[in-house]
Amino acid sequence: MPPTETRTDVRRRDFLRWLAASPLLASAGGLAGLEQVIAQEAPRRVFDDLVQSADEALDVFDLQRVAASKVPTAHYGYIMTGVDGEETYANNRAALERIYLRARRLVDVSTLDTRVSLFGREWPTPLIVAPAGSQRAFHAEGELATARAARARTHLQTLSTVTSTAVEEVNEARGEPVWYQLYARPDWEGTAALVRRSVEAGCPVLVLTVDLNGGSNRLTLERYERVDDRNCANCHTPGGRADPVKPMLRGLPSGPADGSAGAAMTWDFIRRLRDVTDQKIVVKGLVTREDAELAVRHGIDGIWVSNHGGRAEGDGRATIDALPEVADEVAGRMPIIVDSGFRRGSDLIKGIARGATAVAVGRPYLWGLGAFGQEGVERALEILTNELELTMRAIGAPSVASLGPHSIGVD
Template identity: 45%
Template sequence: MNRRRFLRHLQQSPLLALAAQMAGQQPKKALATAKDALDVFDFLPLAEKNVQSQHWAYLMGGSDDDGTVRANANAHAQWQIRARRQVDVDQIDTSITLFGQRHAYPILVAPAAAHQAFHAEGEVATARGAKARGAQMILSTNASLQVREVAPAFGGPLWYQLYTQAEFEVSKRLVGAAEQAGCTVLAITVDSATGSNRVTANRGGVKTEQRCRACHGLTQADYYKEHGMFEGIDPAMAKAGGRAVTWTLVERLRALTKMKIVIKGIMTAEDAANCLRNGADGIVVSNHGGRSENSLQGTMEALPEIVETINGRIPVLIDGGFRRGTDVFKALAIGASAICIGRPYIWGLSAFGAEGVERVLELMQTEFATTMKLAGTISTRHISPLHVRRRMM
């Protein structure tokens, strides 16, 4: 593509332009192989080319004017790394332990709905990519495929993300299927039970002529009939929560399962304190990738008060705008136990299937290890608040 055509392409693609702005550079031409990617943003041109426009808008967009998507990205730049020199970093340990299980890197695969909207092999491809890099995958309630189909491709215990359902019986069936498939952690999402104002996604949907049956039907009942996770559940009964996930509801869910309970979507110290008080096993600091309330608060801005409240008693995971190893390092330095990535692995999935997911994870893992060395930290346990400083504005 010559420069003029490229610029015209950019003009026609505001979402790609937004992504480029977030990357701090223009996207390059489509990759030939996953290995050619030098950072996660390199997947963008091919991913966008491969994906239907309404799916792309669904993936890239947030709420209202996408302000919180940008806030997540910008919040990482508010933190600087204080690098220590002259430390022998020949051998470093990048691993962490969560709920008794060792993970080679503190980078997990966040739950995201409908992977078949991005690649025909859907969550099975994601699972293979995650497995190849030893990264923990969290499977969404709204996955295109069922947990029992994805678990063998992952080859280890998945974590399962739950959207509580209007009928408790349906939530119970979903939790039962997850436990039966060997999941060890139940991440209950609490940030979007009442829906959100996805302008970019809806605009993308309006533009296109047909709806895609791979990820949704024409009606709510169709959606559940065709959605992997809801197989065998009466579509008339299946309906997402529509109301807040109260602690009473969490209690009822906890009584059903031996899985660890992680609350996903915490953004304040007050709610973190409630999680402790109510016996949550862990939390994910998250605003749903800027797709929930348009708070304009990046998750990295919320992290310090939450870490202070939790004070090491349970794991604190975080997601939102993690695109580079330096982002991961900074979150750990502030006090996070691990981070999750959302959109980047779907860019990889859209571009190259399992290989793309694998390469996205490899890039972030390698960048993280490089950052650890450059900052003079020999193990994740040695990454401390002394390794970051808030930028003076």
């Protein structure tokens, strides 16, 4: 920061940059719209300065605003990006907001039971830490801070293939093996080597992500990259913005680090996975009844209903709306996890009411990480858990098991 620049200057500059890059500007209708956006934003920004430490954040969006001012611009763009014009990203939220809770009264909620069970392991809450790559781009301690927070608050953590810290170290920080998320490598041997490494590290569950197999069109990321004037070659490959080689991929034949290496993948891939591992296999990214039926038929152990937080394909459909058909097809035969756009305890209730066993979040804990490291991740998880408990009491739902389609409605 130049010596004459105050923190507020930096925030203002970052905000204007963000605005210039944001699809909001286009959708708000040019300059007149811009003024309106600023007017809406201004009062919030007065409150932003009130959040100087993790415990001062009142909701996960407070953490987002701090992360926006602390995380390098392009890296913040990587967290925030969806695809195309952000339609799927927006719909994930809009669909959740359309659903209301049906509050029952005069129910004894003096004790709450928020436990859920996944593959025989009991967790105190249905809130899961979703896999997210490159976390050291958001905070120096990256995945280790996330692991320590997940350990402190006893949440299931899923680790990305493109983690910036190796699985063995993360497991140590977490205090037990995480679930390991798999992106296919371009060659089968590379894929099998990754799976074997996760087995040796003790990871009980393999989460195969399939929603990026067709690639993704991340325009918001590109825009943020263009306004970031730091020298990316300090960390990224010289002259380019390609990722630095990730610890889990070192020594493997090179190729795209994300799921796009899996373009040729079919259900046959699951059979091959079964040959190299006894881990439970969860497929992440299924959003239709047809694929749920195929998952059952191919002996998958769990389904993760996800559109990657609106950053994979731009199908425009919210996962909360895709969930019922998947849950209906699965009919309790395997656990279902849902994610994409869940930001409040009431959202978690909506996911469970529509058939999920557990709900995962990505950006909310990444905002916490970027804002305050481990403490920020802990705070994000604490906020969501507190909101979940408060809302369950408020609607007369004493346990996760008591939630169901009767708990919600849509106008």
